[in-house]
Amino acid sequence: MEFFTYFYEDEIERFFYQKPQVFNKYSSRELLSYGLGATLYMPATRSNIHQEILSKKHEGLTSLVIDLEDAVGDNEVFQAEGLLIKEMLKLFAEVNKGFLSFVDLPLLFIRIRNLEQLKRVTQKLGPATNLLTGVVLPKFSAENGTDLLEMVREIHSEKNPFYAMPILETASVIHKDTRMEELMKIKQLLDRYREHILNVRIGATDFCGLYGIRRSADTTVYEIAVLRDCISDIINVFQRFDSPYVVSGPVWEYFSTKKRMLKPQLRQTPFRERYGDDGLKWRAQLIDENMDGLIREILMDIANGITGKTIIHPSHIKIVQALNVVSYEEYIDACNIVSASTGKIGVMKSKFANKMNEIKPHYYWATKILLKSKLFGVLHEEFTNIDLIKKEVHV
Numbered sequence: 001m002e003f004f005t006y007f008y009e010d011e012i013e014r015f016f017y018q019k020p021q022v023f024n025k026y027s028s029r030e031l032l033s034y035g036l037g038a039t040l041y042m043p044a045t046r047s048n049i050h051q052e053i054l055s056k057k058h059e060g061l062t063s064l065v066i067d068l069e070d071a072v073g074d075n076e077v078f079q080a081e082g083l084l085i086k087e088m089l090k091l092f093a094e095v096n097k098g099f100l101s102f103v104d105l106p107l108l109f110i111r112i113r114n115l116e117q118l119k120r121v122t123q124k125l126g127p128a129t130n131l132l133t134g135v136v137l138p139k140f141s142a143e144n145g146t147d148l149l150e151m152v153r154e155i156h157s158e159k160n161p162f163y164a165m166p167i168l169e170t171a172s173v174i175h176k177d178t179r180m181e182e183l184m185k186i187k188q189l190l191d192r193y194r195e196h197i198l199n200v201r202i203g204a205t206d207f208c209g210l211y212g213i214r215r216s217a218d219t220t221v222y223e224i225a226v227l228r229d230c231i232s233d234i235i236n237v238f239q240r241f242d243s244p245y246v247v248s249g250p251v252w253e254y255f256s257t258k259k260r261m262l263k264p265q266l267r268q269t270p271f272r273e274r275y276g277d278d279g280l281k282w283r284a285q286l287i288d289e290n291m292d293g294l295i296r297e298i299l300m301d302i303a304n305g306i307t308g309k310t311i312i313h314p315s316h317i318k319i320v321q322a323l324n325v326v327s328y329e330e331y332i333d334a335c336n337i338v339s340a341s342t343g344k345i346g347v348m349k350s351k352f353a354n355k356m357n358e359i360k361p362h363y364y365w366a367t368k369i370l371l372k373s374k375l376f377g378v379l380h381e382e383f384t385n386i387d388l389i390k391k392e393v394h395v
Contacts, residue, residue, distance in 0.1 A: 001106060003037060003321050003376055004388070006059040015387060017328055018378035024103040025133040025161060032133075032163075033199050033246040035375045036107065036308040038320035039063040041251070043071035044080040044110075050091035053105065058314040060321055063107040065310075068117065069138045070206075081117070084110065085124045092128035102130070109165065111136035115147050122155060129155065134163035134198060139170050139206070142185035149193040156196055164196055165248075169203020171210055174230050183237045191243060200238050201310065202231060204250030217254040220297040222304075231304070239305050241364040249301035249309035252294045252316060291319060295389075298323045307372065322388035326373040328381040333357055334366035334373070 003020040004012065012019055023035050040058065042049065044066050052058065066087075072080040095102065108131055112118045122129045137148050149164055156162040172182040190197050204221050208214060211226055221227045231250075238245045298309060298320060309320045326334075329352050337357050340348060347358045379385070 001062055001104065003062060004060065006318075015379060015383050016377045017380045018331065018373060020377035021374050023375060025105075025107055026103070029161075029163070029195060029198065031371060031374060032107075034307055034371050036063045036199065036248060037324065037376075038309055038311045038317040039065055039109075039248070040314060040317065041065045041067050041071065041111075041310060041312050044068045044084040045072060045076060047083070049084075049087040050094065053091060053108075054094060054100065058317065060317045061106050061314065062321075063109070063133075065109045065111050065136050067111045068121075069111050069113050077113070077117075081121060081124075085121065088125055088128050088131055092125075092131055095131070105131065107133040109134050109136050111138055113138070115144075115151065118148070118151060129162075130160045132162065134161075134165060136201070137164055137166045138203065140166035140168060140186065141170050141172060142182060142189055145186065145189050149189070149196065152196050153193060162196075163198035164193070165198050165201055166190070167201040167203045168234060169206035173234075174207045174210055174226060176229070179230065179233055180237075183233060187237050187243075190245065194243075197245060199246040199248050199308070200234070201248045202234060202250045205253065215253075217293045220293065220300055221250050222297070222300045235304055235306070244364075246308070247306050249298065249306045251310040251312060252297060253312060254293065255313035255315055291315075294319055295323065305368075307368075319389060321376065323385050324372065325376045325385055325388060326369055326378045327384070328379055330369050331373050331378040333362075334369035337362050337366040338370065 001024050002022045007015070023031065025032070027035065038061075040061055040063070042064060049066060053064070066084055068077070068080055068084065094100065095105075110121065110132060112121065112135055118135060125131075135152060137145070140148075145166065152162060152164040166186070168183075168186070170182075172178045173186075190200070204227055207227055207230060208224065213224060213226075215221065215224055221231065227250075235247060238247055294316060301307075301309060302323065307324065309316075311317065311320060329350075332351055333355075336348070336351065337359055340357075340359050341363055345359065347356055349355075350357050379388075
């Protein structure tokens with residue numbers, strides 16, 4: 001499995017200075033935590049999930065969450081569980097027949113409601129549990145987390161790794177008066193199970209729901225005051241250099257065309273300079289598809305140190321993956337910073353003569369860039385992320 005499989009080999013050679021490398025659920029946890037990319041959520045009530053995976057229906061998909069929680073009504077939980085188990089057993093049978101292998105699968109997760117459901121589902125799946133890379137733990141808290149993570153530890157083995165992805169989305173996290181105490185308790189809990197935590201996810205929709213807020217397609221999470229403050233504190237706690245976790249971006253909810261209320265959020269200049277009049281037409285198409293808000297939010301995610309994003313429509317896959325590719329300038333700066341971290345010098349001018357690279361302050365950033373570059377690849381100097389977004393992908 002790798003990013004940008006929808007590019008031809010000659011296109012990969014043309015665009016990439018360093019190609020994206022192959023990865024799978026057996027890759028190291030540190031590397032895999034950066035490999036979620038665009039994580040597509042799919043309700044467990046959906047039929048023929050195993051066929052969609054077998055046929056690789058969604059171009060570029062690298063991680064998939066089959067949802068037994070919010071995407072399933074309270075009155076259809078057991079039906080959804082039955083469908084999920086049926087589909088996974090079918091997929092497991094196809095693997096056993098040799099139609100594909102475990103390493104060909106996207107990173108597969110189930111999002112469960114509680115510990116009892118996790119026990120039920122994994123017991124019924126039996127050996128088919130090995131299809132899964134792990135479990136998503138919604139409404140994760142310091143109070144309910146220990147037993148869930150203990151079970152994740154029990155399922156995990158060196159031969160068949162199994163990871164947890166806790167979602168922070170409870171009232172005790174968003175409410176200012178309880179937030180920092182709860183976040184520190186969760187951090188201390190995750191530290192005890194660090195080898196079993198793939199990343200930390202942010203439940204923006206649940207947070208908004210607690211305040212009766214629903215953001216529009218013209219609004220990023222960073223423009224909703226209570227969300228912005230909460231995300232800031234989550235980053236503060238979980239991305240500290242001495243014991244960091246990868247934090248994943250909140251879900252983008254929009255995919256259909258609607259009449260605009262506000263002006264578009266994509267500047268004309270990069271499109272015009274790159275592609276002229278055709279670039280402006282393409283920009284208009286992105287705006288019509290409500291992609292400009294998504295692009296802007298992903299850029300804000302990346303600026304805040306967040307990697308990857310939850311998505312609910314396959315048309316978002318290409319955007320998330322493309323914007324996370326490392327630029328040539330970032331890569332060379334990161335390589336030079338890491339190479340110079342011997343203590344002999346403290347600062348040096350960037351090869352691009354446009355900034356100073358301070359070795360100690362920029363070292364943690366550089367190591368993250370090098371990890372991302374292994375999975376997402378590095379662009380040739382003359383190309384930008386916009387060039388990757390322009391590639392036509394069939395959904």
